Amino acid sequence: DAGVIQSPRHEVTEMGQEVTLRCKPISGHNSLFWYRQTMMRGLELLIYFNNNVPIDDSGMPEDRFSAKMPNASFSTLKIQPSEPRDSAVYFCASSFRHPNTEAFFGQGTRLTVV
Amino acid sequence: AQKVTQAQTEISVVEKEDVTLDCVYETRDTTYYLFWYKQPPSGELVFLIRRNSFDEQNEISGRYSWNFQKSTSSFNFTITASQVVDSAVYFCALSNAGNNRKLIWGLGTSLAVNP
Numbered sequence: 001d002a003g004v005i006q007s008p009r010h011e012v013t014e015m016g017q018e019v020t021l022r023c024k025p026i027s028g029h030n031s032l033f034w035y036r037q038t039m040m041r042g043l044e045l046l047i048y049f050n051n052n053v054p055i056d057d058s059g060m061p062e063d064r065f066s067a068k069m070p071n072a073s074f075s076t077l078k079i080q081p082s083e084p085r086d087s088a089v090y091f092c093a094s095s096f097r098h099p100n101t102e103a104f105f106g107q108g109t110r111l112t113v114v
Numbered sequence: 115a116q117k118v119t120q121a122q123t124e125i126s127v128v129e130k131e132d133v134t135l136d137c138v139y140e141t142r143d144t145t146y147y148l149f150w151y152k153q154p155p156s157g158e159l160v161f162l163i164r165r166n167s168f169d170e171q172n173e174i175s176g177r178y179s180w181n182f183q184k185s186t187s188s189f190n191f192t193i194t195a196s197q198v199v200d201s202a203v204y205f206c207a208l209s210n211a212g213n214n215r216k217l218i219w220g221l222g223t224s225l226a227v228n229p
Contacts, residue, residue, distance in 0.1 A: 089157065
């Protein structure tokens with residue numbers, strides 16, 4: 001398996017623009033997580049899906065953030081409109097039967113909002 | 115409330131030294147899971163180990179070993195004979211088995227192994 005695949009790897013955008021981050025989890029995994037990592041706040045869980053259903057989105061910072069998982073093999077995290085404080089590395093991770101098994105992480109998307 | 119504390123923000127050692135990274139957790143659950151992840155300078159997060167709360171056996175994997183002690187709510191990680199390639203940020207994490215299955219992360223320990 002190719003592992004968790006995220007795209008793009010790097011994104012630079014202007015404030016106010018819409019940003020869409022994409023994730024393809026490992027085939028067969030039924031849990032998917034979106035994390036944000038910054039120097040100031042460390043790793044923050046944004047949202048967690050189980051069997052394509054959002055289970056906990058309490059970490060989503062505000063209404064500008066939204067996430068979808070239309071099927072078991074694809075998820076998106078959208079920021080609209082983006083702000084400079086959204087600059088961070090965004091990780092997607094997937095696992096099978098969380099929390100019994102470990103989560104595997106993608107390589108992350110480094111987002112810079114200028 | 116659940117919490118993971120990695121009190122050591124940064125550690126610097128010389129190659130071949132042994133180093134222990136501390137992790138202390140808080141949870142009221144009787145069933146929970148503990149994890150260690152490594153984040154090398156390249157940025158990806160690499161899974162190292164998972165331990166459930168009913169398994170207090172220590173684990174050794176090559177130069178890596180883990181000491182799980184429920185009595186002190188600690189899950190410490192030791193690297194024996196450290197190498198430059200061990201330089202990374204190491205994260206400890208906790209999750210429960212209940213309805214809210216979030217991974218609670220420590221803030222990480224940045225380990226620098228110098229030649």
